[in-house]
Structures are given as structure tokens and as C-alpha cells.
Amino acid sequence: DAGVTQSPTHLIKTRGQQVTLRCSPKSGHDTVSWYQQALGQGPQFIFQYYEEEERQRGNFPDRFSGHQFPNYSSELNVNALLLGDSALYLCASSLGQGRGSHGYTFGSGTRLTVV
Amino acid sequence: AQSVTQLGSHVSVSEGALVLLRCNYSSSVPPYLFWYVQYPNQGLQLLLKYTTGATLVKGINGFEAEFKKSETSFHLTKPSAHMSDAAEYFCAVTGDTNAGKSTFGDGTTLTVKP
Numbered sequence: 001d002a003g004v005t006q007s008p009t010h011l012i013k014t015r016g017q018q019v020t021l022r023c024s025p026k027s028g029h030d031t032v033s034w035y036q037q038a039l040g041q042g043p044q045f046i047f048q049y050y051e052e053e054e055r056q057r058g059n060f061p062d063r064f065s066g067h068q069f070p071n072y073s074s075e076l077n078v079n080a081l082l083l084g085d086s087a088l089y090l091c092a093s094s095l096g097q098g099r100g101s102h103g104y105t106f107g108s109g110t111r112l113t114v115v
Numbered sequence: 116a117q118s119v120t121q122l123g124s125h126v127s128v129s130e131g132a133l134v135l136l137r138c139n140y141s142s143s144v145p146p147y148l149f150w151y152v153q154y155p156n157q158g159l160q161l162l163l164k165y166t167t168g169a170t171l172v173k174g175i176n177g178f179e180a181e182f183k184k185s186e187t188s189f190h191l192t193k194p195s196a197h198m199s200d201a202a203e204y205f206c207a208v209t210g211d212t213n214a215g216k217s218t219f220g221d222g223t224t225l226t227v228k229p
Contacts (some may be wrong), residue, residue: 035219042222043219056214103149103161
């Protein structure tokens, strides 16, 4: 049973560029959440997608956007990259938006470095 | 609103000793509480969770945690540490009306000495 798959695993971008990160949820899961984990910190909630719509959003600027496809996979897009966007980006899948009791299945993350 | 405080960013124990990692939370609604473990260069893995019912919950790898509402705590314990337990541990809270959005603590790095 495949878990959460993220690509790419590592990425180096220049300030001002744009980046797209991809995520395939665990089989059977329909909800995808994205988290940013800066070095030495806990994950910070970016947003959550369910039924192809953004359902919740954390305190991140509009430069962060996303999409969910009919097969439940998701993309995270970041425009106008800043040095402070360097972090591990984690995709987490779950079943059923609103079922907060289940916990997440996390991918291994995409390490983004902005230079 | 919800938040998590993990007391102690680094905990060091000897192999075979008791592991205690502390977590206090705040939530405006009844919480769901979680502990996750993260090994280097990996994502987070769910160790255990409290939703409703029994306040002492058991998880994988011999870990357990007790939900104490009066103390707003959810400390993680393991009777005997193993070298393979060395990792970073995160406590998280989800309010049951927050549609699955979890708030994480800043983590505790557990070191196990031989």
C-alpha cells in the first residue's frame, strides 16, 4: 500500500523564481494538507484541500497557492521566492475533511533551498 | 484557537531508562491530541493519538501517553529507551471543529546514550 509520495525530494531555486511541489496521497485518502517545516521548528499549516477546493488556510501569504486534482493528488505553488521560504515542505493526507481524529500520513517532504 | 508547548527542546536518556517527553496544549474546543516521530531526512510518523474515551493511549514502539484534561497535558512516555528511539518528537493538537487542521509544537529531540 503506497504511502504519501512527494516530488521532487530536493530543489534549489533562486530568489524571485517560482516553484511547484507535487504530492500523491495515500491510497484511499481524499484530503491533502501542506505544511512548512523550517529548520528546528515544528510544521506550520499552509492549507488543506478537499474535493478540489481549498478548505482551510494558515497564515501564509498569497504567494502560496495550491491545487487538488480529481485523483486527489495536489500541487503547492510558491511565487516570488524569498530566502525565508527555504524549508522542508511536507504533504500530509487524511480521509475525509473534518475528520480531525484520524491524524495524518506524511510524505518524506521536499527540501527547498532558495539562494 | 489552539496551541502546543513542548517543554524541553532536547532530552537525553541512557539506554534502558524511562523516556518522558512533555506536552501541554490549549484548545477552545475538545481536542484531539497526537504524537508524531520524525527521523532525519524523513517525514513524520504517527506514534499515537487521543480522541475520546480512555485517557491512557498506547502507540507503536512501546510508547504511551496520558491525556490529563485538568492539566491540559499529553505527556509521552516509554518505560525503557532503546537506541532506535533517538529522533525528534512532535506533539500536535486538532480541535474537533478545525476540520483536521493540526497545530504542532516545536519538537523535542531525544538522544539515547549507550
